[in-house]
Amino acid sequence: MALGPYFSPSPDGDHAFTVEAPKIKFGVGSLDEIGVDAKALGMSRVALFTDPVVAKLEPMEIAKRALIGAGLDVVIYDEVEVEPTDRSFKAATLFAEEAGVDGYVSVGGGSTIDTAKAANLYATYPADLLDYVNAPIGAAKPVPGPLKPHIACPTTFGTASECTGIAIFDLLEMEAKTGIANARLRPDLGVLDPRSLMSLPAPIVAANGFDVFTHAIESLTARPYSHRPRPDHAAPRPLSQGANPYSDMACSEAIRLVGANLIRAVEEPDELSAREPLMFAGMLAGIGFGNAGCHMPHAMSYAVAGLVRDYVPAGWETDEPMVPHGISVIVNAPAVFRFTGPHCADRHLKAAELMGADVRNVPGERAGDVLATQVIDMMRRTGMPNGLSGVGYVKSDLDNLTDKAFPQKRLLDNAPCAVSRDDLKGIFADALSYW
Numbered sequence: 001m002a003l004g005p006y007f008s009p010s011p012d013g014d015h016a017f018t019v020e021a022p023k024i025k026f027g028v029g030s031l032d033e034i035g036v037d038a039k040a041l042g043m044s045r046v047a048l049f050t051d052p053v054v055a056k057l058e059p060m061e062i063a064k065r066a067l068i069g070a071g072l073d074v075v076i077y078d079e080v081e082v083e084p085t086d087r088s089f090k091a092a093t094l095f096a097e098e099a100g101v102d103g104y105v106s107v108g109g110g111s112t113i114d115t116a117k118a119a120n121l122y123a124t125y126p127a128d129l130l131d132y133v134n135a136p137i138g139a140a141k142p143v144p145g146p147l148k149p150h151i152a153c154p155t156t157f158g159t160a161s162e163c164t165g166i167a168i169f170d171l172l173e174m175e176a177k178t179g180i181a182n183a184r185l186r187p188d189l190g191v192l193d194p195r196s197l198m199s200l201p202a203p204i205v206a207a208n209g210f211d212v213f214t215h216a217i218e219s220l221t222a223r224p225y226s227h228r229p230r231p232d233h234a235a236p237r238p239l240s241q242g243a244n245p246y247s248d249m250a251c252s253e254a255i256r257l258v259g260a261n262l263i264r265a266v267e268e269p270d271e272l273s274a275r276e277p278l279m280f281a282g283m284l285a286g287i288g289f290g291n292a293g294c295h296m297p298h299a300m301s302y303a304v305a306g307l308v309r310d311y312v313p314a315g316w317e318t319d320e321p322m323v324p325h326g327i328s329v330i331v332n333a334p335a336v337f338r339f340t341g342p343h344c345a346d347r348h349l350k351a352a353e354l355m356g357a358d359v360r361n362v363p364g365e366r367a368g369d370v371l372a373t374q375v376i377d378m379m380r381r382t383g384m385p386n387g388l389s390g391v392g393y394v395k396s397d398l399d400n401l402t403d404k405a406f407p408q409k410r411l412l413d414n415a416p417c418a419v420s421r422d423d424l425k426g427i428f429a430d431a432l433s434y435w
């Protein structure tokens, strides 16, 4: 077909894809303009969400100044929990209900933006927490109508929460990570000011850069939208539709930007010019995976993060064992590429080339290996752990990891090929160490 052979029609496959594009303002100084933006969206009394750490940083000062300077009433909620839970979502909702606001501004990481989305939803349309949560854990009820306006101002990059209609949290009683996914949760405006990244330590920049890379590469190598089973009627398509020409465009550029800038951003932490393109790449990949969806490295990452025993990452403000999201994804990725490479060799080769590899004369059957080698090299140069063994796993953990990852059906179905339980265990085994 004219859009490329990857999107050739299949007998029962979908015939269309939809594009949900966020509204974004990007650039140094954009945070200073949010007062005007908030007024333009009809806000007069604003709930300003952040977490206790970001509350003391410069982006919050800038945000407050901009909102108050534009004549808005500002009520601050600085108790966002960094891994939000049903309990913290409820606490934020209670605040929002009592604050009597007509709009939201969130300044922080994905947890802060997600918490503002949830508080906006439950304060606007009160319901039992599980009503809007994704099935099968929740009832996946549709959001009844529009929410109050929300401006999201990330102080990190990678999660792309400012681009998506997704809010993730831990449901404490089930010890499960779940979320709410609805286009109405997408912020009305994402304000990406690269100055907000200057306080991020280098290890976090590295991990987030690899999160961006995996969003982009998983979207690029996802099953094509034309091979996703055709819906019964013209109902809204899901957020994960599979690779499509629009997400290809955004994700290819995101991969190129990560390849060109990640090492420098880690080696030169004071260099705004290295962080700026990474923030832009995070946004592009967010737009891409918001339409195409991720697949295996992310499906496997939840097991890697969830079963952690004693790995404490350097550079994060914690003494507790944890595997940060970007690390939990990238430790799987090279092993996944070796497995998926033969199923869409051109796309793996293109990604390797965008990352800086010389792919001349590489035969298609080696495409996955070449991409894996390129990524492993970048992992070493940016201080990433050496695969699963680098975050404390051993051979006897393989069954547990597989059991926890295999039920991630929505993600695994989005892979470019079928994945059996044995396949998955084999990929985890290959991911134990890379060098």
Ligand SMILES: [Fe+2]
Binding pocket: 158, 159, 211, 215, 298, 325, 329
């Ligand atoms: Fe991610």
